[in-house]
Structure formats: structure tokens, C-alpha cells
Amino acid sequence: MATKSLKARQDELAQTNKQLEILDGGIFADGELPYFKDKISEIGHFPLRPKKLEILQINVGYMCNQVCEHCHVDAGPDRKEIMTKETMYQCLEIIKTTGAHTLDLTGGAPEMNPNFRWFVEEASKAGIKDFIVRSNLTIIRANKKYFDLPEFFKKHNVHVISSMPHYTRGKTDKQRGDGVFDKSIKALQELNAVGYGMPDSNLRLDLVYNPSGAFLPGDQMAMEKDFKKALLEDFNIQFHNLFAITNLPISRFLDYLIASENYEDYMYALVEAYNPAAVANVMCTNTISISWDGWLYDCDFNQMLGLKVASKIKHIKDYNEDILNDRNIIISQHCYGCTAGAGSSCQGTVA
């Protein structure tokens, strides 16, 4: 497992233009595989346009306690990009007036932002219907200052969505680092203990599964069944839903694909699994992604590729939902990741 981000390693792939060059070149430039633009043109979806805004996804910083092999954020302890309180104030103004029903906090490990708790407290007052925090689980066990997070989440009725690559130790630790599995299990048990994930509980606990390698996720329902059975039998853990998410070929996952000589096969697999029915519901059509420094993006992946929205409103300081919603979504070949098979989004499958 990597111990430093691509950025800290000064890896060429830390540059977004280098990643975009790869995604636009090679097998796509040769005509071996079709450009995403051409595929969605066939079904009249180009240019891709937003529908009603439903989800505000705010990335409060790239700092994380883990350095996962597949991370599309290139997050890690060495990343210093953290949302300031001033930017959080600007976000709160938007949260109060947005038409979106879901607020989705992500990172990095969002809990590592020093103003995280204050922000959650303030944001929870805005009356958002579904308030999600994406927690990597191990953060809850990383330091005693985080031990009370389950109670804190409960107090603010936060919907917890956590990553769990597999229900076996080997696969989890290989992707996320030694000891991650045991810590994650302990954290899940603690979330269960305060009521999260229990069958009739309103305290939502969902898990995110993403493949630990160069392959696509299997059927979400079947995976959920396997996860539920194994986690209950082995660890007495319960949760609500499993979201199967496809790894997109950007950042550290792209680096892994290239280094392991899987890039071309993976892109073939994505294109082969292209599902026109998933296109209409890809998450960029109902989401706005806000970066730690307040810039606006079509999705978290475009954020990591530095592709700001194609709108005259590019930053939260000028935020206007109507103008912003009247835009064309920026696409490239990484978008095949969201249209493969049953489709993929931060909320799981879309088709």
C-alpha cells in the first residue's frame, strides 16, 4: 500500500492535465475505443445537461488518516487542503437556500477538518432532509478525540455512509492498509451500539463497496446479501444498504491501473459494460460538488481532475442555483465508470 499521496511523491500523475491527456489519448485517440461523447451522442444525451439539483456534495478537505490504493482524491495525512471556516460560512448560506434535499459531506476524512463538528451542528439546523457524512470508519478509532463520533452523529441525525471494501480482512487491508479491517469492524460495532444500521432504526448506516483491483463491482443486491450475511454471522454487525461503486480511472486508481498494466483492459471492460440506460441518471445530473476552497464542479471526480463547471458561476461566492443549473456537464473518458453495468454513483447503482 502507498504511504504518501501522488502529490507528496511529486508523481507526474498528480497533475490533472497529465491524467486528462491519458484519458483522451491512447486507445481512444487511436479509435480503438469510442469517446464517451460519441457514445452518449448516439442516444441524444450530448451535451449532458443537469436535471433538478438534489444533492449538494461538499468536500471539506483532502486530509485523511488513510492512504488507500484506489483513492480518486489522492487523499492522505500529507494533504493540507482543508476547508476554512470562512468557506464553511459561505457553504452554510447555500445550504439554507438550496433546493437540494441532500447534503453530502466528504473528504478525505471530513472529521479531520478542525471545524467539522461546528459545521455539522450549523448545517443540521438548516432543515436538510438527508444529511450524509462519508466516514472511512477507521477515523472513529484513530484517536480518542474521535471516539465519541457515533454519539455526535446520532445527536445531529447524520446519515453515515462508510467504506468497506470486503467482509474479509485480507482484501480490506490490501486496499486500505494493515489493521483497517479490525478498526472498521470495531467502528461498525460502535455505530450499531448507538442504534445506527439496526433494522428499524432511523439512524441510517450504509456501506460503500468498491472493488479492490482492476475489475468492476458485481451485482449490488447480491453483494449486499453476501455482506449482510457475513458481517452478521462473523461480527454481529448490521447495516442498511450496500452501495456498489465502480472505481473511476483517475488519480491513484489510474496510477495503479497503469503500473499494473491493467489500464487498457479496464477501459475495455468499462466501455463494454456501457449501459445507455444509466446515462440519464448519472450523478452529475443531480449533484453539485463543492471543493475545500469553494469552487464548483459537476461531480467529485471532475473536482479531482480540476474541471470546474462550465458556467459563469464557478465559485460559491457567486452561487446562483438557477444560473448554475443551466450548463453543460463536462465529460471525458472517466465518465464510462459511471455508466458501466448498472451504473455507479455516490449513492450506488443508477440503472
Place this chain on the structure above:
Amino acid sequence: MANNYYDAADLRKFGKITEWSEELGNKFFEYYGKVFEEGALSAREKSLIALAVAHVVKCPYCIDAYTKDGLQKGITKEEMMEAVHAGAAIESGATLVHGVQMMNKYDKLSM
């Protein structure tokens, strides 16, 4: 043409067999797809059977395909290896059970 009998990239071209015999090719792929659907056996169980058979028939394309399919279905490497052993046991058993024929023949020919 490549100077070797197997090329991993050829697996991607499997669908092209329909080009030279459309009806039979399509019927085969339709049948193939149907076989691996969830049924009395789960798709997961079928994937493991396919992996075992892939080894017994020594098909490198099938081994690539069903190792990947197993990973996609969350099948562990321990489960995959046990499936391969199940295939190998049947294959070696099939050889060894012929030992009875050898013994019968030996006995019949011997005084």
C-alpha cells in the same frame, strides 16, 4: 497474425464468432447468458463451477474470465482455489478410477 496460439487480447473478440455464423453464434451467446443467470443455483455458485471447469478443460481465456468474474462477485481466493481443487480431484479421480479397468484386465489375463 500472432506467432503464438493464444493471445489474451483475443478474448475481447469472442463476440466476433457471430460474424461468420450469425444464427448459431447468437443462439450460443443467448444460451450462454441464460445459463449464468441467477436460477436454482446462484450466479456466484455458477461462477465457481465455471472456474473449476475452465481449469479442467485448460482454457486460458476462461480462466482469465472467471477469475475476474469471481473477483467481481466478491468470491475470495480461498474459495477459488478450492473450486480448482474440486475440478482437479474429479480429473485425477477420472484417471485413477480407470485403474480398476486396468486391474480387471490384469486379473483376467493372469493365471
